[in-house]
Amino acid sequence: MSLLADLLTTVFERRARIGPILRRDPRSTEALISDLMGARSETAALSLARRVLQRYVELDDAGKLAIFRHVAETYGLDAEALRSALDAFEAAPSGTTYRAFTHACEAPRQELMRRLNAVPGGTERLVQMRADLRRLGGDEAALQALDLDAKHLLRAWFNRGFLVLRPISWESPAHILEKIIEYEAVHAIHSWDDLRRRLKPADRRCFAFFHPAMPDEPLIFVEVALTKGIPGSIQKLLAEDRLPGGSGEADTAVFYSISNCQPGLAGISFGNSLIKQVVSDLAAELPGLKTFVTLSPIPGLTRWLKAEGRSFDPQDGKAMAALAAHYLLHAKRPDGQPVDPVARFHLGNGAMVQAVHAEADVSENGLRQSGGVMVNYLYDLNRVEKYHDRYADSFEVTAAQGVKSLANTREKVAAG
Amino acid sequence: MSLLADLLTTVFERRARIGPILRRDPRSTEALISDLMGARSETAALSLARRVLQRYVELDDAGKLAIFRHVAETYGLDAEALRSALDAFEAAPSGTTYRAFTHACEAPRQELMRRLNAVPGGTERLVQMRADLRRLGGDEAALQALDLDAKHLLRAWFNRGFLVLRPISWESPAHILEKIIEYEAVHAIHSWDDLRRRLKPADRRCFAFFHPAMPDEPLIFVEVALTKGIPGSIQKLLAEDRLPGGSGEADTAVFYSISNCQPGLAGISFGNSLIKQVVSDLAAELPGLKTFVTLSPIPGLTRWLKAEGRSFDPQDGKAMAALAAHYLLHAKRPDGQPVDPVARFHLGNGAMVQAVHAEADVSENGLRQSGGVMVNYLYDLNRVEKYHDRYADSFEVTAAQGVKSLANTREKVAAG
Amino acid sequence: MSLLADLLTTVFERRARIGPILRRDPRSTEALISDLMGARSETAALSLARRVLQRYVELDDAGKLAIFRHVAETYGLDAEALRSALDAFEAAPSGTTYRAFTHACEAPRQELMRRLNAVPGGTERLVQMRADLRRLGGDEAALQALDLDAKHLLRAWFNRGFLVLRPISWESPAHILEKIIEYEAVHAIHSWDDLRRRLKPADRRCFAFFHPAMPDEPLIFVEVALTKGIPGSIQKLLAEDRLPGGSGEADTAVFYSISNCQPGLAGISFGNSLIKQVVSDLAAELPGLKTFVTLSPIPGLTRWLKAEGRSFDPQDGKAMAALAAHYLLHAKRPDGQPVDPVARFHLGNGAMVQAVHAEADVSENGLRQSGGVMVNYLYDLNRVEKYHDRYADSFEVTAAQGVKSLANTREKVAAG
């Protein structure tokens, strides 16, 4: 086997090797953690880290929460020591004093997490632990600090340079595909047949980011349809009886679903990188593609309309579209950003609002959330940086003239 | 292709893609770095990071040193801001104040390095930059602090859980093998034929650690000979005209050369993990192996003898062996550890001094460094942790009775 | 990528490349074949072969049959030419006359098939064509001869030395797994969940033979359960709510389903090799396995009982088991071999009849075919060759004493 292929195969095999279940250890979880923190040899540390990880998964939620609190309190920052170290460094800056300072700066629980991560498969477990922490932790200050430390390390380990973009296809391993079914968060995949329809036709693509230390777990994925022209209906795009086009004829790539897979990596954003790299890879592979666009939900629309006390009728597609355009362009949070979370994501990436379509998602969920309206955000690679900066400066929403007019209509209507 | 194999293939391809040389940018390196630190979009940051990395390799040593000083000073710690943040956190511990504190704790140059690392292939460049920094930096306090920050990040990125052990064989890619030739630091490999003799016979093995983000660069490797009994001469072990044994008949695995490959990863130790994992893998593959032992140089012997003013005669093998045993067991640094660096490494890993052999390395280098004497350190998996702890506690050197007697002889001789 | 991995990846890519659909060619299929046979350059031959393969798939059954007849008649053996060549060779044996003889010996349609096989993906198409031929050809002598020529070539191309045994697991590509679902011929797989239950648990295995030129098509596969002791009920073995054991505790490997996948490879037997290699691989991987046994249907039992005019009652398990034992040991075809096809297969491989179980397959199909009885054939690697030869000599059926007694009981009963 090639060295390259081998590298990951090995990662994988090692991961599998964590498996063998260790005999019951009489020590409490807290004692195991304490012993792990005190372990001096790598061998001892690895063995204890495995025990801690194994013990953790046997805990119920109350037990997990107790451990989180224990770790947060026992292995937190020593502010006095830090102040002394900082003083010493300032008094006599040197390698030695800086080293002592950086050591004092760091809550010891970070070292705990590093030791857990040294176990093969440890990364995946830590991501799962942080997911638990966020689910259970609420707004306890100590647990928030613990979460920030975990995030700090995970951000280092999931550095963009380590991520790997992989196509997901009908030839991908089944155990990955079942996770695609499970993690799809926008337009549910109802069965393996449904999945095959999203992956197998020549005009469908899917891409995911992976990390070499978690090769069985997608981090985020995007589903793409290759079309002629920009589509305005998700049901038509995914219709079972549609005639699949060839990838060669397409001029447009439609990103119709983006799903984050790992709640344990919350706050470490992959979506921007994913879209940019998929756009760049597809453009290289299929030179006929000229337009890169989303077909996105408007999840906050009806909630906002109700909160604003505005009446609306999903049956009246024209009016709904005008309301949606108005909402996307003018409904703002106190900080000046759009109310709509999907809008914030794409506009923050440098996309613009290209078009708004009524009766575009007539599923129960689509009607309830957004009165059936959907929106295309356009990624124009030549302008994405300019729009990004403009948005970053002033939260200015760039939109096509048609959408602006539509929003305007609405205002007139509202004013009329 | 499989997902697993693909992951790394992609890493590799992306690495290759850094290649395209960017057009000359009129900005100074300092300005590019400043712009990179200020970049708000990922796209902009990636593009600037590529420019910085490309600019760096064009610099001569003076230019590199100037950049290191610039970064160390411009993007260093803000002690006042840190004190405020720490006070604020202590006054009102919360997620928000802790986040501000952790931010203040970190010199901005860490963010600079993270941004450089996001470029495909950036990891390898950063490792090279740190090698330059250590070569050029001397004992300047500011540069030592910069080095510590770099080491801090590299330690996170090269976490043990991310390393991959791979066999190196005559079927490995040539561009990896030429690096094995280049990096071999103990017993030089003189040609491709020489390399083939170290890799191809059934009784020879080689293993290296790799990191997925640097798949073309071994981090550390060990060469192994499978033998019957413990050998006492490196020249015999590597003789061109020896009759290679089958791997099946061997009862002993001899680690006769361990080489670190990356000066840019200095201080991040892989040797201990490497030996432990190779022992464990070999034991699983070849159940006939009962003994795991090194055949190691004693690089500090003659220097120490001279410094001590003791006379010695490399021709008198018996006396040299006794001197070597004495040196290994009793020559200590002020901190209590052995003077010999190789001894410190293996004893620190939990090995013991098993045997000392005169006329074991009659190469020019072997005679000059250690009067031709070599030593076997024994890795006994059942005791390695015990010996490690014993050494860690008191720097007590565990040795076989024969070596102790030999050292004793010497003392008597010396005393006589 | 590694050379090894690359080789097949390339095969795969080339296969995909056949895809591009050629523009409609005005020539008749017969004319295309004639041009292909006459093509002098490889380039021309490849292009024509692609056209012929593409044209073929567009034909309906009548069109296919017409082409088979055309080829059988037009490109058949020239007996006169063969006689002359044989005479000439005997008169003056030499390289030249032997070459002419071997040329005359071969019907030109073999060259036609070789030229079709040179197209990437051609092998898979030829296998499909032979499946069509066997389905449509009936007992027409000319088509049987054509089938024999096809089989002759396919046997050369599917030489045992070229086959590759691969584990099929829940991590295998979905497009392979959907073929496992489709081709399962013994105990139907009803859904992807059902498939997961057959592949994912630690005590389940599946293996298939593949050919490098058809990497997406399994040739034959076997499903294996790892158990403690020899099981006597397929429903218990496959129960949804069973507690999966670990592979480490098992002492028995049960081959409970073997399915041929390619009707176009009829008469080219893979089952014997498959079982032998799986036994050998499992024995190496899991030293705890001591017994290799099937849990097989007895598909001809009730049919034979009816033909013999014997009454039987599936409710009376004891009597059914005795009847089944009698049938397996004593019901023979005119040629002396057992009537039961599954018995012929396993006994011909050198297995013995180990045990007979009543109420072992209470599915509708199991009750109808065999009154719910199943049988274990035992593969004892130390005796498989001896039993094979004994069977090959005299069709003697080797059976365990218990089965013989059971069959005997039945005879007494029948006689009583």
Next chain:
Amino acid sequence: MSLLADLLTTVFERRARIGPILRRDPRSTEALISDLMGARSETAALSLARRVLQRYVELDDAGKLAIFRHVAETYGLDAEALRSALDAFEAAPSGTTYRAFTHACEAPRQELMRRLNAVPGGTERLVQMRADLRRLGGDEAALQALDLDAKHLLRAWFNRGFLVLRPISWESPAHILEKIIEYEAVHAIHSWDDLRRRLKPADRRCFAFFHPAMPDEPLIFVEVALTKGIPGSIQKLLAEDRLPGGSGEADTAVFYSISNCQPGLAGISFGNSLIKQVVSDLAAELPGLKTFVTLSPIPGLTRWLKAEGRSFDPQDGKAMAALAAHYLLHAKRPDGQPVDPVARFHLGNGAMVQAVHAEADVSENGLRQSGGVMVNYLYDLNRVEKYHDRYADSFEVTAAQGVKSLANTREKVAAG
């Protein structure tokens, strides 16, 4: 691992598994072969085939020749049986009589070879055996017939559809690269450094055909230089101190060395397919390439000049070039084909003579064989089929006007 990658990995592993050396068998080689031919079970046949292959490699040349003669005579054609089978088939054509006929048609030694090929690694051994047979066999009629049978089977097994084109690069496994060094037949590779210069620069490429059953053995390879314009000197093309160009700037791909690797596959031509596929792959990868051309030796030139009694002076480049042009266009064998073997190969592939260069190969060998002259054969994909057919019809040599004029000059000179 992926199924695809696995397939070949397995092939490879199985190949390695042949290794274990069997205990000495007391039977003679002839007896082992006889037992193999008589083996009824696959298990027995595989075991005997392994013994035969192992015994064979222990034989010296005399022993090998004796075995070849034994097999040729003992397992040859039974002409009488064939005549009867042919008569029976003609009297009553049916599947049964055709099957008997095809069986009778085939010398039993073919079955012998098939059984040897069923052993993992058998294919490579059979190729080696045929190389021995051709080396030792001379013009013995019986051995020529044996060789033809071997070639018949190898041609089936090495069908174009099973071959895999792989790039050979500096990242290829060393054990493959050392074979490239060994097999290079045109411009010797003197060292690993020399090899690196042929593989590593961006303007150098190498491609080889492999067969999945012999993944460690290239069948044929071609070395390619990417250049601006058509080169006229091999020494300049391979100069150590040349400045490597980027692949992107090149407009011409120069095939400057093609080497067959397997004498045991003599008469089974891969060169034509190799060149065509490399041209097609390079054209797809590098759209800037417009010209595909060889830089070829003229190995028969000086020999022919001497045989013709024509005087020539390698120092007089101009005259040599004219002589070479004349030779290529007009020196013919009795069958009408060019005398020059390299010319026959490329013209037979559909290439044309594009240019002739004096002082193009000033190596000792180049001067001796062809007075330093070299030739470019041009592969024009749009015309290659036309030229091929023209050559196949009448052996007409297509040449550029310049070459014709040059040849003409020479004639005038000769006539003058």
